[in-house]
Amino acid sequence: MTLRVTGLALLISTLLGTPVGAALGLGRVPARWLVTTLIYTGIGLPPVVVGLFFFLLLSRSGPLGELGWLFRPPAMIVAQVAISLPVVVGLTMTAVESVDPALGLQVRALGATRRQTALAVLLEARRGVVSAIVAAFGSIISEVGAVMIVGGNIEGQTRVLTTAIVLETGKGDFTLAMALGMVLLGLAFGANLLLLRLQDRP
C-alpha cells in the first residue's frame, strides 16, 4: 500500500513537475518571481495543512465530495502529489538553472527546435533532476499527517507504514512499531538506491 500510493504520487509529480521545472529554469514563464515564491512556499507547506485542505475539499459536503475519494487511496495520492510536486518543480528548476546558459545557444546553433533544446538542457541537468525526485520521494514516503487525515488509516485499505507506526506506538506495541519502522527504512533505502543508480549513468 505504502509503495503503491507513494510510487503513483511520485510518478505523477515527476511527469508534471519536471517539464514545469524545466520551463521555469529556462525562464520562459511570465511572472516568474511570483511562481517561484509560490513554489518555495509549497515546499515548506506542512503536510497536515495539505491533509486538512484536501479533507475539506473531498469531504461529503465539500466541493469535490461527489468523487467519493475521501478515506480511499485516490485522496492519499492527490495529497501526496500536492506535497511532492513543489519539491520536484523547485529543485528541477534549480538544476536546470545551473546548466551553462551557453549550452542552450550552442544546441540551437546545431539546429535544435525549442523542444529539443529544452530536452537537451533537462538531460544535461539529469543529476539534479534525479536529486529532485529523491527529495520528493523522501518528503512523501515519510509523511504521516496528510495520509492520516485524508486516508483515515483504515486497516487493509488506507493504512500505510507511517500511519501504522503511529497506531502501534499509541497501542504500546513498540516492537511491532520498530519493526515497521525498519521496513520503512528498508523501502526508502531500496528506492533511493534505484534512483541513484539512474543518476550515475553517463
Added chain:
Amino acid sequence: MNPIYKLNGVRQVYDGRTVLAIDRLDVLTGEVLALVGPSGAGKSTLLRLLNFLEAPTVGVISFRGQTLQDGRTSAKSGQNRGKMEFTNMVPLVLRRQVTTVFQRPVLLNRSVAANVAFGLRLRGLQAEPAVTEALSLVGLESLAEQPARKLSGGEAQRVALARALVVRPEVLLLDEPTANLDPYNASSIEAIIQAVSSEQQMTIVLVTHNIFQARRLAGRTGLLLDGRLVELASTRKFFDDPGDPRTAAFVRGELVH
C-alpha cells in the same frame, strides 16, 4: 559567385545601444570570409544573426534567396521573445543549413561520440558512419567513447568542430575558434577548416581578432569597428593595399577606434 546571404540595413540594438549597423553585406557561396576587429566590434552578434539565433532589430537578411523578416514585425513584446520567435520563424530546413563553432565550446555531458551524433539525432538521421568519419577528420577517433567533459580545451574544440561538420552544413560560422587554444591545436583546427573549405565548397564565415589567421584562411576579409563594416576586400588587397586608413592601422597592429 552568388551571394548565399544578403544583409540590408541590418541594425542590432540591445537596451537602446546599437551594437551592429551593417548597411550592406553579401556573403558569397563557397567563400571563406573573415571578419576581423577588436573585441566588442559586433562580430559575435553578426554571427548570431547569420545563424538565425536572433532577429535583427531592423533590417532584412536573405538567405539562399529567401527573405527573412526583421525584428520589427517579429519582436512584439520584449527582446527575448523576439529572439525565440525568430528562431522558430525561420524555416527549420533553412536554419539547419547553418551552424556555429563558438570560442568556448560547451559539450554535452556525454561521450564524445554522442556529442558528435547530436546534430544528426536532432535531424532524425543515422549516426554512423558519419560520426566516425567526422571524428577521424579531427583526429579524435580514439577518444570516441571518452566522456566529453574530460577533454582538454583543444580536444573539446575539435569535438565542437566535428559536431558542426557532421551535419554537412551549407554554412559554417566560426566565432574565434582558436582564441583559447595552444598553437598546436590552433593550427590543427586551421588545417581542418582549409580542408573542408576546398573539398566541400562549404561557405565559411570566420570571426577572429587574429589578423594572421584571417590572412591564412580567408579569400575576403572585412574589418568591423563599433558595429560598422569599415572595409571589405579580397584578403590580398585588405592586407597589402587597404582602402581605409583604419584598416591600414589595424593591419599594422595599432589600436583603432
